Amino acid sequence: MVGKTLAEKLIGWHTASGTASAGEVVIVKVDYTFSHDAAGPLLINQLERLKTIKTEATEWTNNTVFFVDHAVPAPTKEIANDQLLLRSFAMSNGIALSDAGNGICHQVLAEEYASPGELIVGTDSHTCTAGGLCAFATGMGATDIAVAMKLRKTWLRVPESFKLVIEGHLPRGVYAKDLILKALSILGTDGATYKALEFHGRVVEEMEVAGRLTLANMAVEAGAKTGLVRSDEKTRKYLRELGREEKWREIKADEDAVYEREIVIDATELEPQVSIPGSPDKARPVSSVKGTKVDEVFIGSCTNTRIEDMRVVGQIFKGREKARGLKLIVTPSSRRVYTQCLDEGIIKILIEVGATITPPGCGVCFGALGGIPADNEVIFSSSNRNFPGRTGNPKAQTFLGSPATAAATAINGYISDPREFL
Amino acid sequence: MSTDEITPGRYLHLRSNLQELAKHTLEDARKDFAPNVKSGDFVVAGKNFGMGSSREQAPLVIKLLGVRAILAESFARIFYRNSINIGLPAIVCKTKSIEEGDELELRLRDGIVSNLTRKIELEFPRMSPTMEAIMNEGGLIAYVEKHGDLLLA
Numbered sequence: 001m002v003g004k005t006l007a008e009k010l011i012g013w014h015t016a017s018g019t020a021s022a023g024e025v026v027i028v029k030v031d032y033t034f035s036h037d038a039a040g041p042l043l044i045n046q047l048e049r050l051k052t053i054k055t056e057a058t059e060w061t062n063n064t065v066f067f068v069d070h071a072v073p074a075p076t077k078e079i080a081n082d083q084l085l086l087r088s089f090a091m092s093n094g095i096a097l098s099d100a101g102n103g104i105c106h107q108v109l110a111e112e113y114a115s116p117g118e119l120i121v122g123t124d125s126h127t128c129t130a131g132g133l134c135a136f137a138t139g140m141g142a143t144d145i146a147v148a149m150k151l152r153k154t155w156l157r158v159p160e161s162f163k164l165v166i167e168g169h170l171p172r173g174v175y176a177k178d179l180i181l182k183a184l185s186i187l188g189t190d191g192a193t194y195k196a197l198e199f200h201g202r203v204v205e206e207m208e209v210a211g212r213l214t215l216a217n218m219a220v221e222a223g224a225k226t227g228l229v230r231s232d233e234k235t236r237k238y239l240r241e242l243g244r245e246e247k248w249r250e251i252k253a254d255e256d257a258v259y260e261r262e263i264v265i266d267a268t269e270l271e272p273q274v275s276i277p278g279s280p281d282k283a284r285p286v287s288s289v290k291g292t293k294v295d296e297v298f299i300g301s302c303t304n305t306r307i308e309d310m311r312v313v314g315q316i317f318k319g320r321e322k323a324r325g326l327k328l329i330v331t332p333s334s335r336r337v338y339t340q341c342l343d344e345g346i347i348k349i350l351i352e353v354g355a356t357i358t359p360p361g362c363g364v365c366f367g368a369l370g371g372i373p374a375d376n377e378v379i380f381s382s383s384n385r386n387f388p389g390r391t392g393n394p395k396a397q398t399f400l401g402s403p404a405t406a407a408a409t410a411i412n413g414y415i416s417d418p419r420e421f422l
Numbered sequence: 423m424s425t426d427e428i429t430p431g432r433y434l435h436l437r438s439n440l441q442e443l444a445k446h447t448l449e450d451a452r453k454d455f456a457p458n459v460k461s462g463d464f465v466v467a468g469k470n471f472g473m474g475s476s477r478e479q480a481p482l483v484i485k486l487l488g489v490r491a492i493l494a495e496s497f498a499r500i501f502y503r504n505s506i507n508i509g510l511p512a513i514v515c516k517t518k519s520i521e522e523g524d525e526l527e528l529r530l531r532d533g534i535v536s537n538l539t540r541k542i543e544l545e546f547p548r549m550s551p552t553m554e555a556i557m558n559e560g561g562l563i564a565y566v567e568k569h570g571d572l573l574l575a
Contacts, residue, residue: 025552027572041438042478048565052570071434078435085438125476125500141478141504142564147572155552155572190470194499219481221500367431385474392432394450414478 003254006211007196010251014119020259022160028101031061031135036105037079037117038366039088039123039142040069043136046146053150061094065113067105068098072361073255075369076413085333098237103334103360105128106302110213111336115239116231117249121148125220126302132212133238134231134251140222159196159225162187163259166203166363168268173419175312176211177304179265179380180218181273185283186263190405193223195260203267204229205324209238210308218384221280260312272418275400277386286405289415294380296373297322298356298364298391299403299411300331307340309382309403314403316407316421317353323413329371330355330364353410366391379417382406424474425501427451429483437479444483461488464528466492466520472501481505481512486563491528492537493517508552510562515546530557 004012006020012020030218043201047157066086074080080248083100090097098108105122106129114120114130120137121127123145140154148154164183183197198217205214212229219227231251239248271285276302299305299313310332330350332338339362341347350357356371358364364371365383372392373379379391379398382405386398403408411421425562428448436443459465465484466493466557471494472480474551481504491511495518513528515535535544545565547556552574559565566572 024551025574026575029426038434039476039478040436042481042482046563052565052567078438082438123478125474126575127429139476139500141476141500141507143478143507146502147562147566151572153565153572155574157550189497190496192497221474223473225499300450319444366434367426385424385426387426387474389430389432389450390424390426393428395432412456 001255002258005196005257005259006198006230006251006253007125007136007159007161007226008119009253010119011156011158013117020158020420022158024158025155026158027153027155028119029153030121030148031369032065032113032120033144034067034109034122035142035144036069036124037083037086038373040066041082042142043123043146044085044089046143049082050146052152056277057389058150060149063152065096065098066090066107067108068100069104069361070366072100072359072370085418091187096130099237101335101359103336104179104302105339106217107246107333110337111242111334115244116235116249116362121145121154126217126220127227128212128224129217129302131216131219131226131228132209133235136226136228137147138226150413153237157194160190160193160260161196161198164197165197165202165260165262165264166199167264167265168203168266170267170269173422174267174270175404176207176214178270178273179267180215181280181283181400182223182265182270183276184218185360187222188279189221189279189281190223192219194374195224197222197224197227198259199227199229205232208234208308209387210306213306216305218239221384240335253332263278272402272405273385274415277397277399280385280386280400285412286417289399290417292324292399292415293378293413294409295377296327296329296371296379297406298329298371298379298381299406300329301335301381302333303363303384304382304403305331307337310341310346311344312366312404312408313343314349316404316411316418320353320411323356324409324412326413328353328355328410329358331358332360334360335396357400364391380406380409423451423471425472425480426474428472428480429477438478438515439460440482440486443479444486447487455489459487459489463489463505465489465492466494466517467492467519469496471497473498476504478504478508481508481510485510488496491519506556507562509557511557513546515544519544
């Protein structure tokens with residue numbers, strides 16, 4: 001029998017037959033379903049249309065979570081009403097509620113819910129983030145999730161996998177975010193459509209889960225169904241620190257698994273990467289865009305802003321002030337991260353550098369509230385998308401990069417190389 | 423074309439008012455789209471239509487505006503799945519030869535798009551059996567209501 005990729009293993013374990021192969025269409029049991037305030041009202045509407053499904057199938061405690069994260073706190077009465085609908089529905093139906101300020105769904109999922117070997121679907125394209133914990137996690141629309149909530153299953157085409165091998169070592173000032181931006185520049189926004197991206201190589205094996213979550217998070221920007229990293233001692237350590245060690249199991253792809261494409265990236269010579277406006281795959285070395293004047297810096301989003309990112313940002317900001325006239329917004333990805341930042345003195349550093357700290361949530365990334373750039377402004381963001389209009393103003397331009405590059409940029413007021421600060 | 427451009431995030435507050443949200447469809451890319459699109463029109467696109475966010479409002483507002491099908495060189499996967507789920511045909515075909523204003527006839531079962539203006543016939547591949555089964559019922563909700571379950575076609 002041919003060896004299995006991570007995707008084939010994870011999906012296979014959730015089928016009736018117990019195995020799956022790339023190209024097959026299968027029905028899978030779903031371990032977790034989730035939604036949030038940007039999709040919840042539509043989801044609830046679709047749930048109400050599914051009248052004939054037996055109520056026994058709708059036992060949602062321990063397998064469903066609703067998050068209020070996309071616009072926190074509610075900036076308009078319409079959004080407040082949508083969030084109320086979501087909140088009330090959760091509380092009336094035994095659905096776990098991660099309320100406003102608790103954090104971005106993907107971060108809270110990684111902290112409290114997702115475990116290696118699980119199959120997770122949610123109403124958000126960055127659901128693939130949980131692949132950093134070796135869960136098969138993929139994003140869908142409200143209708144699919146409504147059906148998955150009711151039936152506790154969904155249908156999937158088992159993806160072929162690309163093997164991304166990261167060799168060498170990560171130089172100082174270069175992080176997982178730079179790696180994934182580099183990978184995107186090779187793949188393009190449709191280079192991995194329907195595939196699973198599997199991350200391999202020494203750099204990944206030595207990488208903490210925080211970095212792995214960043215890698216998996218942006219798999220969707222290449223069109224992929226998900227991003228995956230093996231579950232190993234790093235994964236175990238992550239779960240142990242969160243008091244969830246009993247959820248750990250070792251999971252690796254088979255040595256003889258078959259991959260459709262293999263891409264090797266030598267991290268040793270890699271520069272920090274910056275994606276220029278328009279599309280996340282337009283990544284360039286920072287040296288090629290250094291000096292570009294920036295009006296706003298956003299350090300946040302599900303891609304980054306874990307405590308590991310915040311420590312680097314704190315290191316760069318310590319004892320300094322942001323550039324005059326520049327807007328700096330920092331959004332910890334969860335309440336837990338926020339608390340850790342407080343305990344480690346990072347919040348004080350952020351206040352002193354001149355940052356505006358906003359509640360854990362999607363914030364600037366989504367463009368619905370707080371930190372929308374002005375006409376013709378340039379914003380440097382640690383998030384995952386820079387399509388036109390993404391941050392709420394179609395007349396603004398967005399560059400993407402790591403939190404470190406964003407921090408260096410905030411100090412200088414123009415795109416800067418974080419290695420000069422570290 | 424990303425879903426950020428189809429239904430921009432700054433209109434989050436209109437998501438429970440789809441008629442109003444539909445007025446802003448593709449607004450930044452083409453200001454004249456929403457006011458001028460007519461019932462029965464097709465949207466014809468290039469590669470990777472609907473990339474990015476999984477917002478189901480994106481195909482929904484296009485459907486609400488009366489568009490009968492979207493033809494594209496390729497689709498982003500979540501958008502494609504969402505489109506079929508709400509009963510809006512998403513057709514993968516070589517769209518380069520189609521010009522705006524062309525009159526098209528779409529024959530879903532035969533897999534043919536006839537460009538009546540340019541006298542060109544384009545073939546398109548059949549959908550996967552699962553997608554076809556969902557499409558035949560007019561969407562996923564109708565499919566599940568009818569069968570009471572998800573079955574493989």
